[in-house]
Amino acid sequence: MGLRRKIKKFLYNLKYPNAKFIIDLNKKKVLVTGSNSGIGLSLVKQILEHDNQVFATYREKSDKLDGIKNVNLFKIKCDQSKTEDYISLENKLKNVNIDIIINCAGIFGPSFKDQEIENISLEKFRDAIMVNSLSIIKISQIILKNSKPQIILNLSSDAGSISLNKSGDAYIYRTSKSALNSITKNMSVDLKKKYGTTVLAIDPGNVQSGMNSKGYMESDKCANIILDIISNNVEELNGKFINLSKNELSW
Ligand SMILES: NC(=O)c1ccc[n+]([C@@H]2O[C@H](COP(=O)([O-])OP(=O)(O)OC[C@H]3O[C@@H](n4cnc5c(N)ncnc54)[C@H](OP(=O)(O)O)[C@@H]3O)[C@@H](O)[C@H]2O)c1
Numbered sequence: 001m002g003l004r005r006k007i008k009k010f011l012y013n014l015k016y017p018n019a020k021f022i023i024d025l026n027k028k029k030v031l032v033t034g035s036n037s038g039i040g041l042s043l044v045k046q047i048l049e050h051d052n053q054v055f056a057t058y059r060e061k062s063d064k065l066d067g068i069k070n071v072n073l074f075k076i077k078c079d080q081s082k083t084e085d086y087i088s089l090e091n092k093l094k095n096v097n098i099d100i101i102i103n104c105a106g107i108f109g110p111s112f113k114d115q116e117i118e119n120i121s122l123e124k125f126r127d128a129i130m131v132n133s134l135s136i137i138k139i140s141q142i143i144l145k146n147s148k149p150q151i152i153l154n155l156s157s158d159a160g161s162i163s164l165n166k167s168g169d170a171y172i173y174r175t176s177k178s179a180l181n182s183i184t185k186n187m188s189v190d191l192k193k194k195y196g197t198t199v200l201a202i203d204p205g206n207v208q209s210g211m212n213s214k215g216y217m218e219s220d221k222c223a224n225i226i227l228d229i230i231s232n233n234v235e236e237l238n239g240k241f242i243n244l245s246k247n248e249l250s251w
Helices: 003-015 038-048 082-092 122-144 171-195 218-228
Strands: 029-032 053-058 073-077 100-105 151-155 197-200
Touching: 029 038, 038 053, 038 218, 073 082, 082 122, 100 122, 100 218, 122 171, 151 171, 151 218, 171 197
Parallel strands: 029 053, 029 100, 053 073, 100 151, 151 197
Antiparallel strands: none
């Protein structure tokens, strides 16, 4: 890593100190999607450390999840682009009361070049919308059949903010995250009224992961900050789109 990058990474991490303490996050049943890598995997590990049960979904391979030996970890295969996988997810969660949903699964979609307007494939666009946006509706439908979750946290991106868009690129990723933001806002009004559920979206920042191999922040640190946020007065964040400093981003 070049010196310039090292300095940028150092300064970036200074902006987001490690969370000090996690309170009030134990004995919960937590569903984490996209949990075989990156932020999702780090969240699973840390949530388990706090005496919770974790229902961790993965797309295809569960190799990294398999390395976690914990009786409170329940692995469920769910490729969120496939309708049949939701049926098996529903069957596996039939008798489970989920307290917290963390929707981590996400894809960037095709390369930047293939997300230029001249090159966009509508099929690939549809796939990204399915995984990044519509799956949140489907998963919520499944969980709401048995549970009144306290929290639904959606991993969004500042790329999904319409007003912050200054570069005009990545149509597929941006649109799918904008749709996710819209769904988040709507659910925050609707589900708060019906079930008291707090629903919010978070931009995790620049995190090293499967999607972003050169990210500045370690996924463990990101997960630690996210858990601190959802375990301290999260109700105040209902209907908000925030970053890791809890600052609000414009939709
Ligand atoms: N890292 C960043 O800098 C950054 C910035 C802004 C927002 N985010 C958001 O943060 C979330 C977590 O991403 P990450 O950074 O941790 O990247 P990641 O390591 O690539 O994690 C994404 C996860 O989503 C899963 N996934 C992909 N397609 C799926 C499908 N069809 N069905 C079910 N799961 C699927 C992946 O599974 P496989 O490994 O099997 O493909 C992977 O486990 C994403 O929603 C991302 O958009 C990340």
